[in-house]
Amino acid sequence: MAPTKSPDSSRRSDRSxxxxxxxxxxxxGEVGYPRTTVEGIAARAGVGKQTIYRWWPSKAAVLMEAxxxxxxxxxxxxxxxxxxxxxxxPDTGDLAADLKLVLRATVDELNDPVLDGPTRALTAEGxxxxxxxxxxxxxxxDPQLALYVxxxxxxxxxxxxxxxxxPRIALELLxxxxxxxxxxxxxxxxxxxxxxxxxxxxGGLGVSR
Amino acid sequence: MAPTKSPDSSRRSDRSxxxxxxxxxxxxGEVGYPRTTVEGIAARAGVGKQTIYRWWPSKAAVLMEAxxxxxxxxxxxxxxxxxxxxxxxPDTGDLAADLKLVLRATVDELNDPVLDGPTRALTAEGxxxxxxxxxxxxxxxDPQLALYVxxxxxxxxxxxxxxxxxPRIALELLxxxxxxxxxxxxxxxxxxxxxxxxxxxxGGLGVSR
Numbered sequence: 001m002a003p004t005k006s007p008d009s010s011r012r013s014d015r016s017x018x019x020x021x022x023x024x025x026x027x028x029g030e031v032g033y034p035r036t037t038v039e040g041i042a043a044r045a046g047v048g049k050q051t052i053y054r055w056w057p058s059k060a061a062v063l064m065e066a067x068x069x070x071x072x073x074x075x076x077x078x079x080x081x082x083x084x085x086x087x088x089x090p091d092t093g094d095l096a097a098d099l100k101l102v103l104r105a106t107v108d109e110l111n112d113p114v115l116d117g118p119t120r121a122l123t124a125e126g127x128x129x130x131x132x133x134x135x136x137x138x139x140x141x142d143p144q145l146a147l148y149v150x151x152x153x154x155x156x157x158x159x160x161x162x163x164x165x166x167p168r169i170a171l172e173l174l175x176x177x178x179x180x181x182x183x184x185x186x187x188x189x190x191x192x193x194x195x196x197x198x199x200x201x202x203g204g205l206g207v208s209r
Numbered sequence: 210m211a212p213t214k215s216p217d218s219s220r221r222s223d224r225s226x227x228x229x230x231x232x233x234x235x236x237x238g239e240v241g242y243p244r245t246t247v248e249g250i251a252a253r254a255g256v257g258k259q260t261i262y263r264w265w266p267s268k269a270a271v272l273m274e275a276x277x278x279x280x281x282x283x284x285x286x287x288x289x290x291x292x293x294x295x296x297x298x299p300d301t302g303d304l305a306a307d308l309k310l311v312l313r314a315t316v317d318e319l320n321d322p323v324l325d326g327p328t329r330a331l332t333a334e335g336x337x338x339x340x341x342x343x344x345x346x347x348x349x350x351d352p353q354l355a356l357y358v359x360x361x362x363x364x365x366x367x368x369x370x371x372x373x374x375x376p377r378i379a380l381e382l383l384x385x386x387x388x389x390x391x392x393x394x395x396x397x398x399x400x401x402x403x404x405x406x407x408x409x410x411x412g413g414l415g416v417s418r
Contacts, residue, residue, distance in 0.1 A: 034244075124337045127329050137394070141393065145395075160416055173382055176388065180384065184335070205379050206369065
């Protein structure tokens with residue numbers, strides 16, 4: 001009684017899928033979103049166009065999934081590092097230290113040359129294409145932001161974050177500056193900068209009276 | 210003794226220049242940066258391609274100038290409003306109130322449907338095209354950021370901003386969140402949000418011990 005799908009064919013599928021992801025990300029990083037086509041992805045991955053259309057309805061769908069897969073793998077790699085973050089944001093009880101760890105990891109991801117091209121290309125397309133942008137936000141960004149909300153709520157319960165601060169807004173003071181600097185390339189995006197953003201946001205810029 | 214350039218021909222030039230700016234901005238907002246061409250701008254402005262090349266070396270140059278002109282006009286309009294900001298950021302001695310005024314005006318500009326299309330298109334292109342991005346930052350963004358630095362230094366001298374805060378980093382806690390929300394369309398960009406960002410950034414998120 002052989003299974004309907006042999007281990008060999010499933011391994012072949014996995015290989016094709018991985019080749020398609022890699023081709024899609026490489027292509028979008030090189031020529032940008034508008035000039036990336038399903039034909040181009042298929043040719044680069046060494047599969048037929050129909051193979052792609054069997055699994056995904058559009059180039060946007062392939063890219064989104066390739067990107068989610070890349071982010072997953074980056075997260076797994078980060079978790080495997082000493083002191084790495086497994087699921088959710090770390091909670092050692094020291095809010096500033098935990099946020100610095102997370103923002104430094106974000107800095108490393110944003111500076112990663114493998115991620116930079118495709119991330120820029122998809123972000124740029126999401127900026128002008130509201131529909132694609134919304135999908136990108138819903139599938140990729142919102143789940144990440146939810147992790148910040150959870151960690152910030154815990155900090156509120158522990159009396160480390162102001163009780164009247166809305167965590168959903170508070171997190172934007174942490175990630176907005178990094179995003180601005182990375183996207184516009186105004187100044188270098190470094191660990192020291194990540195630390196400063198955390199210190200400034202938690203401590204406040206104003207002089208208390 | 211007639212002048213070498215008659216008032217008529219100079220008026221004609223002004224009209225052509227304005228038509229070219231308008232056409233360039235409309236086109237880039239509609240079809241995006243990559244598909245905007247000098248030919249397309251010329252056709253839409255009702256001028257010959259050579260008229261454009263007489264004044265500008267490339268489509269990037271036309272667009273940059275059209276955009277600078279648009280920003281100048283928006284700034285002039287804002288200055289003409291009651292309580293409008295003339296040159297530099299307002300300094301009434303109340304840092305929080307002044308920053309809220311400025312960030313609310315920024316919210317209005319970002320939400321302006323006339324500015325939104327071309328601003329997104331140029332920002333998106335600057336994200337993937339580092340050379341264009343650097344020009345955009347140098348000519349358009351850096352002068353604006355310098356105004357924040359000046360205002361924040363004045364606040365430091367007045368004892369309203371922490372003496373150990375770097376104004377160039379501090380300003381990113383104010384504009385980074387707005388930029389993030391506008392560009393990614395995560396949540397509505399409102400005056401209330403601008404106020405909250407100022408309050409959170411100045412007051413700090415952490416609980417002082």
